[in-house]
Amino acid sequence: MAEGSREGSLDAPTRHPIDWNNPEFYDEAKLDDELRRVFDICHGCRRCFNLCDSFPRLFDLIDDSESGELDTVSSKDFKPVVDACTLCDMCFMTKCPYVPPHEFNLDFPHLMLRYRAVEKKKGEIGGGMEAQLTETDRNGKLGSSLSGLANWATDRKNGLTRGVMQGVAGVHKDAALPKFAGKTFEKQAAENPPAVNASAPAHGRKAVIYATCYGNYNNPEIGTAALAILAHNGVEAEVVYPECCGMPQMEQGDLARVETKAKNIAKTLKPYIEKGYHVISLVPSCTLMLKFEWPLISPDDEDVKLLSGSTFDISEYIVDISKKEGLAEGLKPLDGDVSVHIACHARAQNMGQKAAELMKLVPDTKLHVVERCSGHGGSWGIKKEFFEVGMKVGKPVFRQALNKGQAKYVASECPLAGLHIAQGMEATGSDNPLPETVPHPVVLFARAYGLSF
Ligand code: SF4
Ligand code: SF4
Structure with missing residues (x-):
């Protein structure tokens, strides 16, 4: 390690592709070496102490060990640290001075993801009810078609069903759950397309809205508001929803499923991009997948790359209009x-x-x-x-x-x-x-x- 390199890199952070097709990615001894290397750096740094529950768990684990250092911590005690990570990316994006290109090459969230991918491969996570809960498209279709019943059953004030859900599906009985819409965003947009304002400064822009599972089945209000604003600003917009972006599967370490979804959605959106459409995603987690996570999971796919460079978050897109053409009055x-x-x-x-x-x-x-x-x-x-x-x-x-x-x-x-x-x-x-x-x-x-x- 070079003298002074702990001050962090001055270069812009980069993120390496996730090497999930390499058998070494799943080698448990190699994973353990990497966990120990990173945890030791974090223990000496502690900048992330208040970001989430992962870091306090890690620091307590090490501080309370016999030597107060990582050498007396058993690797089997790492799991609660990994389990507390929500993959929010804040340590990587906002705190860590040791992310690539720094020589420490530290990517804490993607290391947590690797741990989960190993657990998934061993069949320790991502099965049973856990897997059922993450099937957002199947659940969304069912929940929307039976929205009255589904919303009654999942209401947190429903003492009858929520106790059963906690016992069977592991969903905390007090957690507020998303409601299902009786009519999906795709259907609402098809039935009631707003009139496009041809005199708005941004008239001539074309956009395709990727509805996202949440936007389509649970909260179409986000999409209908976005469509109305875009139409008022002269943007001709279409709504497309091939399937969920795979964030729930990523949380379970199922990177193969995420890649299949990425390739399919990127292929569906490619013709729009080639015709000059911008792609707008309604939910930041999904936008992050399209822009940044998919190209790291599927770095050789040209459609994924094209989509990554053409995608906007909805707030980002409206702000972009305001800066370039100006907003409609x-x-x-x-x-x-x-x-x-x-x-x-x-x-x-x-x-x-x-x-x-x-x-x-x-x-x-x-x-x-x-x-x-x-x-x-x-x-x-x-x-x-x-x-x-x-x-x-x-x-x-x-x-x-x-x-x-x-x-x-x-x-x-x-x-x-x-x-x-x-x-x-x-x-x-x-x-x-x-x-x-x-x-x-x-x-x-x-x-x-x-x-x-
Ligand atoms: S990515 Fe994980 S470890 Fe990093 S701040 Fe978010 S929850 Fe904590
Ligand atoms: S992730 Fe980086 S900034 Fe956060 S505790 Fe570890 S080394 Fe420090």
């Missing part, structure tokens, strides 16, 4: 202050606080920005063993979002974080009335345009 102040939560997977896209930039375009509306992990972590935060940890991690966000009772509206780009924040604010309590829901910022933006949301 009609934005009016909202009738209250807004707290906007910047989701981890939006931060991990390295694009700046686009949700905050978006809301700043609404005139005369006071904005409060909350940039901290809400503690949800996808399907992680609803599990029996992690829900309480997620609520603990999210506490500062719940308090900040309420902004001492000043915020009439609270918004988050991540709909799962939104659910979690709404539940956390309720648990925290306030003297002032709590916002009923935590919508995506585009929903508030559409409202500021008077587009009936």
